[in-house]
Amino acid sequence: MNALAIDVHDLRKSFGARVVIDGLTMQVPEGEICGFLGGNGSGKTTTIRMLCGLLRPDGGSGTCLGLDLIHDSASIRLQVGYMTQRFSFYGDLTVLENLEFVGRLYRVPGLAGAVRAVMQRFGLADRAGQPAQELSGGWKQRLALAACVLHRPRLLLLDEPTAGVDAKARREFWDMIHEMSADGMTVLVSTHYMDEAERCQRIVYLAGGRLVVQGSADEVVHSANLVTFEATGPGIERAARRLRHLPGVATAAVFGRDLRLAGLDRAALRRAIDSLDEPGLVWKEVEPRLDDVFIQMLNRQEAGT
């Protein structure tokens, strides 16, 4: 295994009485693209902010690029590119001016050339003179990513970079993330989209400020020990509605013409299917998918709290 870009142990953070990060331990090897997943309020943004020194952890320890999270946060900032969840550039400045400002703060050598190169790379050259506030969602994300990588950081922290962006722009954005990765950058990217999670080499799943599971997509799917059945035929909506309330059923949902049923206990699922008495449905067992696993985890978390 490579050296670890992120290595934190038992990290804790509270805001007043509200515990947001409750003993988080996670590792991200250098050079990997790591998907950072979890429901809303699970602590993803707080973790990212602690990693880049914007928030001070209440407890625990960790390193980022081999530097101590608490004592070396100034040095960490120089080697990390952080893309905030909310667009955070100056709307009244142009694309070029925003990039120049960021570049100067990082004291990027050969600024003019570096800015030109990054604008070329992200297709921003034609929009150099456009005020940032006039860019559409997808282009704003590009500008934000360009500003993040201008100082050639070793680690990119991207907080829901593709929220609210159309499918084509999302795909292009992920192509760019893979390009960055090919250049040797480590990427930690939080997302709610399953297709994006599947493009990651590694997944870290958070719930209630704790790590639930980490590993490759396959590892995560297998470690969940989920059993999944699929059915087609008339009346799948009605069947799904009834199945949801039966014992042993974690999820039952309709995707187009298919009904997907998942749970941890194969026998219980079979009993549930038999009790339906819907002879029109044709059932078969299938491989669980990442989204089955996550929905099951989210449900279990809700049931637990």
Added chain:
Amino acid sequence: MSGFSPIRLLAMLRKESLQMRRDRGTVGITVMLPLIQLFLFGYAINANPRHLPTGLLSAEHSTYERTLVAALQNTRYFDIRPFATEAAAEQALARGDAMFVLDIPPNFSRRIERGERPQVLMDADATDPTAIGNASAAVAALNATVLNRDLPADRQVQPPQPPFDIVLHARYNPEQLTALNIVPGLIGLILTISTLVMTSLAITREREGGTMENLLAMPIRPVEVMLGKIIPYVGLAYVQTSLILTIAVTVFHVPVRGSLLLLLLALGVFIACNLSVGFAISTLARTQMQAQQLAQFGLLPSIMLSGFMFPFQGMPGWARTIGELLPLTHTLRICRGILLKGNGLLQIWPDLWPMGVFALLVGTIAVRMYRETLD
């Protein structure tokens, strides 16, 4: 990233100047507002008002009456117009259409000539004592000898010779023009309003715009942020200062008896005071709304207790103590001192050093309060 970097400061400065230039509305307001305030206050605030509307009730028209009215007009305090009835005059006084009503009794001239000393009643609207104060004094000075020329020789008043005369010498402002007092004070006040309010928004704007998070994640020091945000406003404040001074001299004929350079330097210290207060407010406030309110909260005592609104010597001790802590108090003295009295560094020093200490103290606190994390 340790230490201070001129490159980063320059980057911050360039960004702030760009934003300031783009924001044409705000720049326009910061130039226009002082002008409007100057003309409004400079002309409107007059502690020695003249041409007060005065009603005249007269039972008969005589030489004596005409002389008295003319003499009153000549003081320039009274604009006299006659009323037909007592009721109409009473109405005018109540409505505020007249500040005075002069009631000349029947048989005025006959009783004068008989030596009966008839009484002329002068009703005054005393709701604003300062407004009628000087006018009333002018009436008192008038009556002893005003009719001498019209009276037969034996009735003419021979005022007794007082054992000594007091000669009042109104220094620095011999004509006692209120504008000469108000306008130098306005320089300080207008600078307070614009600089304090503008900088108090400096950080909150970044916070509300969401750009703060990005700024914090980048390697920039608090002092670089503060200086980068403040210096452009210093430039703007000096533009305002020059505008105000030009108008003060050309329109209001405020003399410049001392050194203009010294005045600009002293105002620089004053501007630094305001900007550090503004920056402190900015780090304290969570929203632009809060910042605005805090700035106004700071503004009010400055206006009330600095000696701008009321004479400083007339305030009770505790109010003067608070006043001494306010930069505006010292700036008013410095402005009036340099412009009207021709004071030099030696005379303004007692007011200059407290402002320097103030700026340094508040500036340090502001930088300390600037949080480098989001906690």
